[in-house]
Amino acid sequence: MVQAYNFLGSWQLFPEKGTYETGSRPRSGIYKIESPEGKRELNISHSWVSLESEAFQSQYTVIGDGDLHSFSDRALADEVQVTFQDSITFELHFYRAGQVLLHIVHEIQPNGYLRVTIQGFNSDGTPYTNVEVYHKQMSVLPYSSSVSGALIKPTEEGVIRHKALTAMEEQTNMQLDQIRKQIELLAMQAQEIHKRKELSMLIYNAKISFKPEIGQVYYLYEKQDESHIISLISPKEWGEGMPYKSCVAAVQLLADHTWKEL
Numbered sequence: 001m002v003q004a005y006n007f008l009g010s011w012q013l014f015p016e017k018g019t020y021e022t023g024s025r026p027r028s029g030i031y032k033i034e035s036p037e038g039k040r041e042l043n044i045s046h047s048w049v050s051l052e053s054e055a056f057q058s059q060y061t062v063i064g065d066g067d068l069h070s071f072s073d074r075a076l077a078d079e080v081q082v083t084f085q086d087s088i089t090f091e092l093h094f095y096r097a098g099q100v101l102l103h104i105v106h107e108i109q110p111n112g113y114l115r116v117t118i119q120g121f122n123s124d125g126t127p128y129t130n131v132e133v134y135h136k137q138m139s140v141l142p143y144s145s146s147v148s149g150a151l152i153k154p155t156e157e158g159v160i161r162h163k164a165l166t167a168m169e170e171q172t173n174m175q176l177d178q179i180r181k182q183i184e185l186l187a188m189q190a191q192e193i194h195k196r197k198e199l200s201m202l203i204y205n206a207k208i209s210f211k212p213e214i215g216q217v218y219y220l221y222e223k224q225d226e227s228h229i230i231s232l233i234s235p236k237e238w239g240e241g242m243p244y245k246s247c248v249a250a251v252q253l254l255a256d257h258t259w260k261e262l
Contacts, residue, residue, distance in 0.1 A: 009032070088107060104118050
């Protein structure tokens with residue numbers, strides 16, 4: 001289960017980041033994925049607390065080999081299939097009578113979060129899509145790991161730690177986003193410089209019968225023999241009597257002696 005490595009562990013729910021077309025937004029939740037060493041099995045458990053402070057849990061085991069297997073809880077599905085697209089995406093398909101009744105997609109996002117997309121059908125047959133977002137952190141659970149267990153209140157130390165971790169994630173993600181935007185800007189600037197360089201090489205290989213002035217607008221023409229020439233006369237001024245094959249571009253000489261297309 002090498003491909004499952006990135007998913008293994010406990011994931012804590014971001015309730016505010018999810019979207020729910022059916023059901024209500026939970027107050028908190030934990031999504032746990034485990035795999036016994038040397039086996040193809042995935043043990044998946046999902047615990048959550050509603051806004052009314054009711055605790056729920058589901059737990060099941062699947063085999064991650066891409067084949068159809070009988071599902072233990074026949075009340076939910078007859079068969080289940082696990083497919084790994086790559087090391088950051090895997091899907092669960094639950095079947096009944098050969099039809100997909102539940103489709104769950106797990107995706108590791110660029111920021112390290114786990115996005116779980118659940119597609120199913122309501123009791124009236126209408127489809128729904130719920131999306132949940134989790135982060136892989138030590139969680140502070142305001143509930144027992146089982147429905148019948150006693151209520152466990154978070155300690156003040158745990159709450160403080162959780163808030164600090166959340167603030168740290170928000171700050172580092174914001175800084176990474178700023179760096180990403182700076183990289184994109186530098187890439188655009190590098191592309192522009194490369195474009196000016198190619199144009200400048202073309203112009204400096206062209207015929208120039210005068211000394212170009214910085215800031216002045218000129219016109220780059222292609223001659224009949226496919227060589228190039230720089231002129232002060234625009235295509236409009238030439239009119240139908242233009243002696244060249246075509247006008248490549250209007251260009252301007254910059255202070256660094258590169259040329260840019262206008």
